[in-house]
Amino acid sequence: xxxxxQNPRYLITVTGKKLTVTxxxxxxxxxxxxxxxxxxxxxxxxxxSMNVEVTDKGDxxxxxKVSRKEKRNFPLILESPSPNQTSLYFCASSPEAEGAETxxxxxxxxxxxx
Amino acid sequence: xxxxxxxxxHVSVSEGALVLLRCNYSSSVPPYLFWYxxxxxxxxxxxxxxxxxxxxxxxxxxxxxxxxxxxxSFHLTKPSAHMSDAAEYFCAVTRGGATNKLIFxxxxxxxxxx
Numbered sequence: 001x002x003x004x005x006q007n008p009r010y011l012i013t014v015t016g017k018k019l020t021v022t023x024x025x026x027x028x029x030x031x032x033x034x035x036x037x038x039x040x041x042x043x044x045x046x047x048x049s050m051n052v053e054v055t056d057k058g059d060x061x062x063x064x065k066v067s068r069k070e071k072r073n074f075p076l077i078l079e080s081p082s083p084n085q086t087s088l089y090f091c092a093s094s095p096e097a098e099g100a101e102t103x104x105x106x107x108x109x110x111x112x113x114x
Numbered sequence: 115x116x117x118x119x120x121x122x123x124h125v126s127v128s129e130g131a132l133v134l135l136r137c138n139y140s141s142s143v144p145p146y147l148f149w150y151x152x153x154x155x156x157x158x159x160x161x162x163x164x165x166x167x168x169x170x171x172x173x174x175x176x177x178x179x180x181x182x183x184x185x186x187s188f189h190l191t192k193p194s195a196h197m198s199d200a201a202e203y204f205c206a207v208t209r210g211g212a213t214n215k216l217i218f219x220x221x222x223x224x225x226x227x228x
Binding site: 041044105108 | 123146148150155156157158159160163165204206208209215216218219220221
């Protein structure tokens with residue numbers, strides 16, 4: 001089944017404790033991105049990747065890192081999480097970085113930073 | 115810069131009634147427009163998208179949307195609401211070229227009353 005998977009789905013952590021949220025897609029998509037969803041703000045892009053080893057900042061990149069060493073994986077790293085990073089995170093992928101392409105979303109990771 | 119405005123953060127309709135969710139966009143270039151649906155505790159699923167092929171776009175689950183350039187609108191409609199349509203709906207825009215960043219509206223939560 002073609003899908004985007006994220007792990008973990010739920011995570012509670014404390015301020016300053018490094019964490020990684022994994023994202024994997026099995027559709028051989030070139031483009032991957034991370035969004036965070038906050039009430040009243042919709043979804044905002046954190047980082048994106050056009051292809052392996054090519055990543056760039058989105059609209060809200062502060063406090064996050066990403067890497068794209070393999071085409072299928074695009075982990076999101078919070079090196080020193082803070083409470084304002086409590087949010088619902090979505091990974092997405094699309095065949096190419098073309099505006100008309102449909103993005104396919106993972107199930108989401110709900111993060112609580114205490 | 116592109117933006118999307120969704121009028122009405124909460125919409126309530128009776129089962130069998132018309133569903134109308136409003137979306138207005140701002141874009142300096144011809145846009146690509148999307149409607150996504152998010153069911154409780156799930157990721158985002160594409161309902162339909164406009165990519166300039168036809169102004170009236172039909173999507174899944176009986177939804178459709180009409181692109182009106184003169185009104186900069188892309189409203190989502192369904193003739194008869196079902197209980198299963200209760201979800202949050204997001205309008206989003208991208209622009210052409212080698213970019214795939216989705217700019218989301220703040221979402222509309224649709225409630226369907228029996």
